[in-house]
Amino acid sequence: MKRRIVVFLVLLVSISQLLMANSGPADSVKLSLEEAWAKADAFSKELKLKNADIQIGQEELLNAKRMKLPHIEAEASYGKLSNIPVFVDGILESPSYIPIDDHSVYDASIDAYFNLYAGNKLRVQVQQAESRQDLLNYIADQTSSEVHYKVAQSYLALQRANCFLKLIEQNILQSEKRLAQISDLYDNGLVLKSDLLRAQLQLSQQQTNLLAMKNQLDLSTQQLNILIGNADEQAIDPIDSIAGDESREILLYSQYLEQTLQSSPLEKIAQTQVHLSKLAEKQAKSDKLPRIGLFGEYTYSYPQTKLYPYEQAPYLMGVAGLKISYNISAIYHDKHKEKAAAIRHARQELAHQQTNDQLRIALKSAYRKLHEDLAQVDVAKMSISQAAENYRIVNQTYFNQLTLLTDLLTADTQLLQARFDLVNRQLSARLHYYQILKITGQL
Structure with missing residues (x-):
């Protein structure tokens, strides 16, 4: 009986371990940003909605062309x-x-x-349907750029969380070794208890930061998974370099501006809306023309x-x-309709100019910030070298009883912050580069 109980307990433990293993997190998937974009293109509900709009526009264009038949x-x-009564003697008398x-x-x-x-009305309707189809295509291109940019933001945020997590873990290991050394010094009566407490407090703060960064990693993973169609808890291992492609050529601002005016979906959308308003003005005038058939x-x-x-x-x-x-009443009925169409066209021209201004402002800002980030990357690398040397010196002098623990902990924090700054600047440079590609219509 005892033997059966033991066998049962062993089986129960084995089953529990198997269930825990199966319920654990899935194996991480290695993923590049290009692959993430491809998955988003295939999954994104926003893009599917725009593609449905394009199909509707195609059918409406075919319908407008068929109206010529x-x-x-x-x-x-x-x-x-019925029998037809005729009142020969009046309606009060019986009819025949x-x-x-x-x-x-x-x-x-x-x-x-x-x-x-018909005053070119059918031709204008076909041109309107064609322009609306072009507009839907440009809107789909703009949506694709925005989806790609969101994926890039989430991908880089995931990279940042991963890098920060590793840096904090390395810093905790270093702090644990330092705390062990300080504990030995305290046991030998060489340092005050306040030093031991400060070292323990810093380690506790770093462990709290580690927990917060793990939470941030989970959130960034979920955001990226939702964009590319994975399960929320699917672990992802970004394989792209944080620094990006060092051989990437950054063009001049004038070249990016030329690309924006030629390829930007927002610029094309504004131009198409101006054309549609012009066609609407023509259509309003066509009612005054004769119809022949x-x-x-x-x-x-x-x-x-x-x-x-x-x-x-x-x-x-x-x-x-x-x-x-010929509709004679259209001469006075459509007078204000034509004026309203002319005002809408002028308004759309002004909106086009405003869109152009906003694109130039956004491009200039992203371009300047990109170069600022690239310059700050070099500064951050130098800061890491200086902070590492400063930490080495202060660490050596502290354990030789020549400086305070406060100076050592400050040097340790400065070194960690310098490494954080380098990661932030590198990822910021990449994000501003993708922002430029989005503005110019290349993303």
């Missing part, structure tokens, strides 16, 4: 005529009735109209009542010709 309409009817041999009445007809000219009608009817003498017999009639019409 002849309009054909078929109609049929059947009914019964017109004799009708057959009370049936029916007809079937086909009408066709082919537009030759070919028409045809073929009718089979019973009885024959169109031509005299009438006959109680079925008949066929076909008519074809040229139709010209």
